[in-house]
Amino acid sequence: MSAPMEIVLSADSAGQLWNCAVLELHSGTNLLAYRGGNTSSRSLTVLNGEYILGAQLGKNFINVWEIQRKDQLQQKIVCPGIVTCLTASPNGLYLVAGIADAIYLWEVSSGNLLAILSRHYQDLTCLRFSDDSSHFISGGKDNLALVWSLASVVQLDPSHTPEPRHVLSRHSLPITDIHCGLMGPQARVATASLDQTVKLWELSSGEMLLSVLFDVGIMSVTLDPCEYYLFCGGSDGGIFQVSLCSQSLSRDKTFQSDNEGNQVFKGHRNLVTCVSVSMDGTLLLSGSHDETIRLWDIQSKQSVRSINHKGPVTNALIIPAPANMFLPDSRPGIPLPRFSRHLNPSEQGEGVETGGVCLFPCYLLSSGVCTWICGCVCVCIRVPTH
Template structure:
């Protein structure tokens, strides 16, 4: 199995340290970081990104260098940061509740939109990166389709292009059942049918269905929840609280797991054990964790900032504001190893990762990077800026040659029409709908251009040119109508499949919950 490492990041100015999971020995460190909870993320396979506390900046590191590789500045302090699984997109949440989406390869700020009324507290991508979930201090949780975020047609026609990248995006789902700020979210496997867990300072963890948006279960804990995770099979929930405790709750049945010590303590008499079991069953049925028979991992003295389960499902890694990270055995619930952060600074992130094979086992001397790094450009601060792209580099433009006939005159007229329309649009040609809106303004520039070339042929040449341009525009309009009809048919089929998928998912959910209650 590939070597696993734990990355520790702190809220005060210090280094991000990498530790070997098996031996708790330090592998390397990355200098120049001070990031809060939920602001550190991996970007693809080659980079680490962290939003800084004291300045409106994002720092980037590559695994084989301990110095900051790149610094990018943002419009406001970022309170949350997440990257798509393939590293193509980076999303940050601001203190004002605004979400920012960058394209990592080009550095362009693709879109920024108001998503929350207060600061964004956490972000999470689905396995394929097609779904983004955000939560904020306004107690709201929202799910966003990445395709909707990247849809440039939301910016409207060229006449309203002054606010490029600022069009509002409508969420797929919005939940507002929490009563205090949401501190952590966990998005399971399954893309649109994934299980979503949200944790809040209101001492509750809520489980949601992304398919229907319905609340599946609410679990109440003894203290405010600051971190949450589920095992690979999504049978057991682990929640960390503000008092440093970590609670374990099974999701399949009603009876909560009890550690051996609690069972021994409750075994003083048969009546006492029966009363304890009855109280635990009643608490479990009500969705309450922390009563008799519940399971608690004790060792941290301050709030839990991070929880992650190892890929083999045998160990739990927890980070805490007490300046330590602990590795727990999930079977015995015992602490195997404890790792201290530099200068005992509060740990805000304890990330698990497969240590790159091209790096040495320890230290930074003699390390070499991969043969080819993933492209990374400096992030643009404002929408519409090209980042570090060259002036001639931009979005791909597909030219359809169906308008050109065999005769050279038709091709020339079509080319002049395209040139005239492109001259009217501010920037690259947006879509065929812009051609329809400029249908009345195409003929005049083209006719004027023809008059400048040859004034003697203005009478007959201009008339034929206008006629050909009108035919070209009519063909474009016909193509747009056909595309709109195909789009409508595709949406109908997609809606039918979505309805069938939702019914199937609800049926399976009811069966699983019924089986758990019967057990």
């Protein structure tokens, strides 16, 4: 059988059979299982197509597997506190974790902790990168979603205190999920909340484009690849499809099923914790506290497959299959370093390499941050200086 183009990555809170599993998207066949511990919600991510990372539920470390070596943990990244959410930048250069009310940002190549951002007032619940890795968005129990420019955060000037580019403050209860669409800095961002609304924002300006009110709290949200529809997982087990191509020009709407694309997927018996759409926009994946994941045909709204888990589903996402996942003799190009727990590792006896050379044409700002002309952070390889 040829390697699949897309796979399902799922995890539950029980972790009895495995920590996370890889399933074939169309058949539901279990292809791989990664063992050891269990992963908390919004904390399962693939790093650079070579590693799977999952924050241990209720603990202060992140489990790491090489993507081909599924039977044993290769590493544990010890963190300063319990990790409530985790994500890796799409370019594989940075790892971001929510620990209590602070955001921790690491450089993957060196393991250096580059920034601790403390602008939330309560615990973090979710983190998302833009598809070009230029921005990330954080959501918390303080009802706020913050938009951060990565180039601003990683500035090396010690007198510089990073500030969010935008503060999205229109929710009245905790943020439960965030989805960032395509087009980099021009993307649209969806935020879901317990206040029974989903709001759509423009990343570049921070302007709210749309607010949709539901009858229940919304636990998860995603967009289809063409961004014609929002899919919103409810606390009652329903999944709401919201058309973004409606003729109505109102920014504030109340959800109602109709013939213009606003529909409900019914089948889950408990809150829907995660939703994800296939690359061609035909299939919807959902995970629920009813201990199942379901695959839906979007056009017919029918559940085409249900797969049981041993506990409430914490993570379920459709991703392109990493190239090396099904090559047993393949190994990561670069091993992961030891990740620092301190902003200044040299003062804590952890050791640090300094200096660097840039391997791409770029401009070196006075702050020491290498950027492309467009402003995106480029790749630098760390080497010791003498």
